[in-house]
Amino acid sequence: MSLRxxxxxxxxxxxxTGWTSRDAINYVQNSLSKQLRGDSTKRIRDRDKLKIxxxxxxxxxxxxxxxxxxxxxxxxxxxxxxxxxEYEVQAKLGYATDxxxxxxxxxxxxxxxxxxxxxxxxxxxxDQFRGQIQQVPPIYSAISIQGKRAYDYARQGIxxxxxxxxxxxxxxxxxxxxYYTKDDDISMRLKVRCGGGTYMRSLVHDIGIELGCYGHxxxxxRTEQGRFTLDDCLTIIDANGNRCISLEDVIAAIGRRKNxxx
Numbered sequence: 001m002s003l004r005x006x007x008x009x010x011x012x013x014x015x016x017t018g019w020t021s022r023d024a025i026n027y028v029q030n031s032l033s034k035q036l037r038g039d040s041t042k043r044i045r046d047r048d049k050l051k052i053x054x055x056x057x058x059x060x061x062x063x064x065x066x067x068x069x070x071x072x073x074x075x076x077x078x079x080x081x082x083x084x085x086e087y088e089v090q091a092k093l094g095y096a097t098d099x100x101x102x103x104x105x106x107x108x109x110x111x112x113x114x115x116x117x118x119x120x121x122x123x124x125x126x127d128q129f130r131g132q133i134q135q136v137p138p139i140y141s142a143i144s145i146q147g148k149r150a151y152d153y154a155r156q157g158i159x160x161x162x163x164x165x166x167x168x169x170x171x172x173x174x175x176x177x178x179y180y181t182k183d184d185d186i187s188m189r190l191k192v193r194c195g196g197g198t199y200m201r202s203l204v205h206d207i208g209i210e211l212g213c214y215g216h217x218x219x220x221x222r223t224e225q226g227r228f229t230l231d232d233c234l235t236i237i238d239a240n241g242n243r244c245i246s247l248e249d250v251i252a253a254i255g256r257r258k259n260x261x262x
Contacts, residue, residue, distance in 0.1 A: 003044070004051045006036045008071030009254030010080075012225070013245070014233035015066040021057045024066060027236060028052065028245055032070070035247040055080030056196070056225065057142065061101055064222035065233055073254070082196040083226035084172060090219030091204040093117070093186040093211065098154070099140040100201035101217040110213040116186050117211045119179045125210045126190075130174050134166040135202050170195035171203075187218070227257075 015024050033049040053074040055067035064087075069077045094115045097104030117125075137143050139154045146161050153160050173193035180187045192200065201217045208215025223230055234253060238244045 002048045003033050003036050004048070005071040007032065007050060007247075007250070007254075009073040010055075010067060010069045010076050010257055011250055011253035012065050012067045012228040012233045014230070014235050015058050015063055016237055017063045017219075018060055020060050021054055021066060024236060025052055025054055025068065027243060028068060031243075031245050032247055032250060053077050056085070058222060059101070059201075059220070061103060061217070062220035062222065064220075065225045065228050065230060066222070067225050067228055070250075070254075080226050084193060084195055084224075085198075085222060085226075086173075086191070086193045086224035087200055088177070088221040088223060089190040089192055089200050089204060089217060091188050091190065091207075091215050092218050093188065093208055093213050093215045094184060095216055096205060096208060096214035097216045099216075100138045100199075100205040104140070104216070108214045115184065115213050116181050117213055119176075122179060122188065122211065123176060125207060126174050126176060128210060129203065129207060130171050132168055132170055135169045135199060135206065136164050136166045137199050138201050138205070139164065141199065167197065169198040171198070186213070193224075232256075 013024060013028065015021065029049050029052045030044075033044050036050060037044065051071050051074060053069050055069065055077040058064065058066055067077070067080050069075070092102070094110045095106050096108040098107050099105075137150070139160070140151045143150050143164065145153065145164070150160070150164065152158075171192065171194050173191065175191040176188060177191050178187075178189040192198075192203065200220055204215050204217045232253070234245060234249050236243060236245050
């Protein structure tokens with residue numbers, strides 16, 4: 001029996017760090033499909049599983065709001081790709097990496113006085129990144145270049161057939177929440193509200209370049225996506241670290257959104 005459209009709507013989960021968005025989607029799809037069928041022992045063919053999609057990828061390093069659509073709810077996901085999003089971004093200054101985050105290889109390192117800009121200097125530079133700005137996505141990203149993902153070229157050591165083109169993105173809010181300096185440990189935490197298609201890794205990288213000291217992202221929390229906030233998210237890992245998601249909770253979450261409460 002096909003379960004493709006046995007459940008319909010949109011809800012949000014809290015994606016943990018260390019999980020790819022695909023890991024989270026596959027787990028939710030498999031778990032809900034088994035619960036809908038009422039038998040967790042028999043294998044369900046992929047084509048018969050609950051139809052599911054997401055409204056915007058989060059990198060494995062990132063955590064927070066990940067919106068999912070099931071059944072006919074998948075048709076609503078395009079709007080969530082383009083809607084405004086809010087993030088808390090952790091960054092370290094002094095180093096640049098090839099992935100623009102802490103999981104990559106160091107490509108540049110600052111030294112001396114340029115390594116530790118003053119807080120007033122940081123605040124001044126942030127002014128340049130509000131509003132509509134030009135941004136080049138990281139090479140380690142899922143953008144398509146001549147039918148191939150950019151990260152595939154990078155991972156295989158193949159030169160790009162053409163440069164990644166800059167794109168216009170909207171930074172609605174950019175706030176410095178914390179700034180910490182001690183010896184060669186220079187870190188900051190940013191609050192960012194932005195439009196769709198904005199890469200936080202590129203934002204940190206570009207701010208570091210403008211500061212003259214380099215920088216890379218060390219953590220990312222998506223706190224909002226459209227009307228979904230952290231308070232709306234269902235957890236997929238319990239307090240003991242076990243995977244968990246309840247069909248009843250998903251049905252209730254979908255119902256709240258349909259009734260205008262999410």
